Amino acid sequence: MNAREQGFLLLSSQLGDPARHPLTTAQLRQLGRRVRVRDATTEDRELLPEDLTALGYGPDMARRIIRLLQDEAPLHHYLQRGNTKGCIPISRVSEGYPMTVHNRLGDDAPGCIWAKGDLSLLQFPGVALVGSRDISGAGLDFAKAVGMEAAKQGFVLISGNARGADRAAQDSCLQNGGQVISIVADELERHHPTDRILYLSEDSFDLPFSAQRALSRNRLIHCMGLRTFVAQVSLHHGGTWDGSVKNLRNNWSPLYCYDDGSPAAQELLQMGAGAVDIGDLRDIPALPIRFMDLFNS
Numbered sequence: 001m002n003a004r005e006q007g008f009l010l011l012s013s014q015l016g017d018p019a020r021h022p023l024t025t026a027q028l029r030q031l032g033r034r035v036r037v038r039d040a041t042t043e044d045r046e047l048l049p050e051d052l053t054a055l056g057y058g059p060d061m062a063r064r065i066i067r068l069l070q071d072e073a074p075l076h077h078y079l080q081r082g083n084t085k086g087c088i089p090i091s092r093v094s095e096g097y098p099m100t101v102h103n104r105l106g107d108d109a110p111g112c113i114w115a116k117g118d119l120s121l122l123q124f125p126g127v128a129l130v131g132s133r134d135i136s137g138a139g140l141d142f143a144k145a146v147g148m149e150a151a152k153q154g155f156v157l158i159s160g161n162a163r164g165a166d167r168a169a170q171d172s173c174l175q176n177g178g179q180v181i182s183i184v185a186d187e188l189e190r191h192h193p194t195d196r197i198l199y200l201s202e203d204s205f206d207l208p209f210s211a212q213r214a215l216s217r218n219r220l221i222h223c224m225g226l227r228t229f230v231a232q233v234s235l236h237h238g239g240t241w242d243g244s245v246k247n248l249r250n251n252w253s254p255l256y257c258y259d260d261g262s263p264a265a266q267e268l269l270q271m272g273a274g275a276v277d278i279g280d281l282r283d284i285p286a287l288p289i290r291f292m293d294l295f296n297s
Contacts, residue, residue: 001079001089003046008091010069012111013203015078022068022111022203029107031065085189087205088115098122104223104252113220114205117193121179126156127284128225128253130218130240131165132232139165139232142258142278144172146229149281151178158224160185160217161199165231165240170197183221185214218243222252227284230257230273235264248272254289256280 001009012028014020023031034055035047047069052062082089090096091112096119101109115122129146131139147169150157157173159166161182170180180197186209188201201207202217218239222228228247233240241264247255248271257268259275269275280287 001091004093005089005091006072006075007069008093008111009079009089010071010075011065013078014207015071015074016081016204016206017074020071020074021064023065025108025110028111032107082114082189082205085205086116087188087201088119089113090115096122098220098224100226100253101220101223104250105219110202110220112203114188114201114203115198116188116191116201116205117198118179118195119198121156121181121196121198124156124179125154125226126150126158126181126224128158128221128228129165129169130160130221130228130230130233130243131169132234132238132240133162133164135164135168135232139258139260140168142229143168143231145278145281146231147172147174147178148176149284151176153284155226155284156181158183158221160214160221162214169231181224183217183224185209185217215239215242219246219252222247222255225253227287228253228255229276229281230255230265230268232258232260233262233264233268235262235267244268244273245271254287256287 011023013022049062049066052065089112092102092109127150129143131143135143143165147157151173156179157169158181159170161167161184170182173180174196181200182197183200184191187207188199188205191199193199202220207213222243230240230244233244244255247253255273256276257265257273259265259269259277274287
């Protein structure tokens with residue numbers, strides 16, 4: 001791990017300590033933008049308090065950033081503990097960082113993504129599936145069909161490992177010989193991947209589930225897919241709705257909603273999602289790509 005990779009981990013991770021307060025995504029974004037325009041003579045050395053002051057930070061924030069960067073012993077211990085659990089860090093400046101996440105989120109991309117399982121899956125094109133935890137009927141059939149067609153057409157399936165739509169699609173993909181990237185919102189260390197599955201977690205490998213983590217990871221699911229499919233969604237409620245609307249607003253990936261006639265599906269279609277049914281999945285690359293600008297008009 002080089003110095004830049006280490007710096008991103010020090011600034012963005014709790015390192016297993018709930019009392020540690022790393023930078024928020026917004027603070028990390030701001031620091032990155034300020035550092036990029038600093039005097040080139042400081043490019044190859046560590047940041048000093050006076051550098052941060054020159055970048056416009058007050059004394060308290062400058063000291064906080066320096067303290068975070070000095071936690072090398074806790075970082076070393078955390079990396080060792082992660083290694084024993086099979087958890088590998090991929091910082092935003094690491095070679096293996098998912099390029100679709102980097103390209104679509106830019107400075108808002110997580111400072112570090114932790115991985116457990118088959119890292120080679122990050123090199124293959126993927127399609128994403130999101131949907132309700134309480135999915136049933138035709139929506140459940142659609143989720144399973146997305147997983148099956150991803151396997152048959154050579155795409156890695158990307159989902160969130162929640163009960164309902166996520167697991168139905170993941171199980172269908174694996175049962176049909178496919179490969180899965182599952183972005184979890186609980187402790188990465190407790191998952192046990194096979195040779196055809198990769199688990200990912202944002203920022204840390206040992207953080208427990210929280211609603212905030214579940215909402216945050218949705219943007220990674222939407223960004224990693226060349227296409228994102230919505231199997232079933234609740235109107236104005238829940239993570240599937242929240243992530244789908246943000247995708248349409250930010251053009252993270254082409255979004256397709258299973259047209260089940262529900263008010264939620266109809267509203268997503270009006271916002272710019274494409275309407276699909278199971279038959280349309282037989283040739284995923286042929287689905288038209290269109291980005292609408294309803295939110296900026």
